[in-house]
Amino acid sequence: MAKHSPVTGRYVTFDVDGKEYKVFYLQNGKGQPLVCQHTAGCHNHQWRGLLEDEEITKNYNVIAYDLPRHGKSDPPHNTEWWKEEYKLTADHFCNFIVKFCDALELENPIFMGSSFGGNVALQLALRRPDRFKAVIPVEAADHSPGFYLDWWRHPHANAAQVCGSGVWDLMAPQSPEKDRWLTWHYYTQGAETFKGDLYFYSVDHDLRDELKNIQGRKCPVIMMTGTYDYLTPPEATENTARQIKGGVYIEMDDIGHFPMSENHDVFRVYLKEALRIIRERTDG
Amino acid sequence: MKQDIKSWADKYESITNSDQTIAAMSKYYSCSFMFDMEACKVIIEMHDGKVKHINTNPGPLDAYDFALRASEQTWREFSQPIPKPMYHGIWSASFRKDLKIEGNHLVLMQNLRNFTVQFELLRKSGVPV
Structure with missing residues (x-):
């Protein structure tokens, strides 16, 4: 017997910093928008468990996009992108996420990302606390x-x-x-983008002197990291959260750097707690 | 209880050669590597996904492509059925613990899929230290 998932996929096209992106996203649920960023070199199937989690999608509009150059989101259609090395910057990453939320006309979305998605969540909390209701940086740190x-893309190895x-x-x-x-x-599907994503993750992202400027009371920051x-x-996440006004740190036992993808059943327990804290600290 | 090195080598060879995940992509998995466990050192030679030979008494000029060197205690942690955080792989242990990866890193990367699977077989075979 065939079974259809309630998750649907769509494309939306918009410009970011002069680049035209046709972006693929998966969506399911209703209510409070919850925008989800996959990890570096990966795509939105990492959120497959959350997208079909009936308890959460009952009250949350879960949206998981593929960042351009990942999954079903192409590189920019209006540039000769193959003639320059891909290096994702914090500026462009943040601009993309805000433009994506604008394109979908999302009001007060919660932003959640893991790894480089968690690091950009911190960047968004610093830069645009007016645009997001809260952020959930997963597996993230100031640096x-x-x-x-x-x-990651050595031509003499199987990348x-x-x-x-x-x-x-x-x-x-x-x-x-x-x-x-x-x-x-x-x-295995994202080898050509992984290193460029990690330019943001390991090089361009450095908030060690900026954590004190994140308005964690205006835009709650709930950080979660797995013990593996x-x-x-x-300790890196805890140290980061401690320096953010109102920052919260939740340690996730027996899980690693890709919690939503490697073990959604464990991850969802901690996520529900993060969402509860956000409801408590905001208007619902 | 500490295992006799030759008994361990036989067990590790058997577990490796019967592993379905390695067998699923074994062609060209050919390289050699040293496990340096301080008091105990072995060189494992792989050929097309099978153990060709385990040298349990390597001499100073015996060749290999790359080596993993760590304390005996770290190797014992590697071999636990569910290792503690940071002892659960060569990346985590080299970033956060005392594991050193030496030699030709390119060969390791060229064989990373199968080597990673084989390394975790230590959780079944145990270690001889």
């Missing part, structure tokens, strides 16, 4: 050097396998094997 590596297996240890051994291999599979994350280990 995350060390992963802008040539190996797809290097990306897939290079992030394997970012997941917890307790996470279901099926979900870890799905995440591996997604990572070696890139942004729990």
Whole structure:
């Protein structure tokens, strides 16, 4: 018997910094918009569990897009992008997310992202607390050097396998094997973008002197990190949250750097707590 | 209880050669690497996804492509059925613990998919230290 998912996909086209992007996004649910960013070099299937989580989609309009150059979102259609090396910057990343929310006419969305998506959530809290109701930086920190590596697209190695297996240890051994291999599979698909994404993650993103300027009371910042994350280990996230006015840190046991993708059943427990805190600190 | 090195080598070879995940993509998985566990060192030679030979008493001039070097305690942590955080792989342990990856990193990267799977088989075989 065939079974249709309630999740639907659409494309939306808009300009960001002179680049024309045709962006693919998945959506399900109603109520408070919850915009979800996948991790570097990956795509929106990482949010597959959340998108079909009936308890959450009952009250939240879950929207998970593919960042341009990822999944079904093409590189810009109006530039010869193949003639320059891709390096994602904090400015462009933030501008893209705001333009995406504008294009979908989302009012007071909550923004959630993991890894480089978590780092950009911190950037948004700093730059645009007026545009977002709250942010949930997952597996994030003020600074995350060390992963802008040539190996991700070295021509003498199988880049797809290097990306897939290079992030394997970012997941917890307790996470279901099926979900870890799905995440591996997604990572084999993004080898050409992973390193460029990590330019933002490990080079351009540095908020060590800016955390004090994040208005965490106006735009609540709820940070969550898994105990098996070696890139942004729990102490890095906790140290970041402590320096943000009103910042909250939640430690997630027995999970790694891709919590929504490697083990949604565990992740959702902590996510519900984050959403509860946001409801408590905002008007609903 | 500490395993005899030769018994361990036989077990590790058997577990590797019967692993379905490696077998699913075994062609060209050919390289050699050293596990340096301080008091105990081995060189494992792979050929098309199978263990060709495990040298349990390597001499100073015996060759290999790359080496993993860490304390005995770290190797014991690697071999737990569910390792503690930061001992759950070569990336985590090299970023956060005392694991050193030395030699030709390119060969490691060229074989990373299968090597990662094989490394985790230590959770079934245990370690001889």
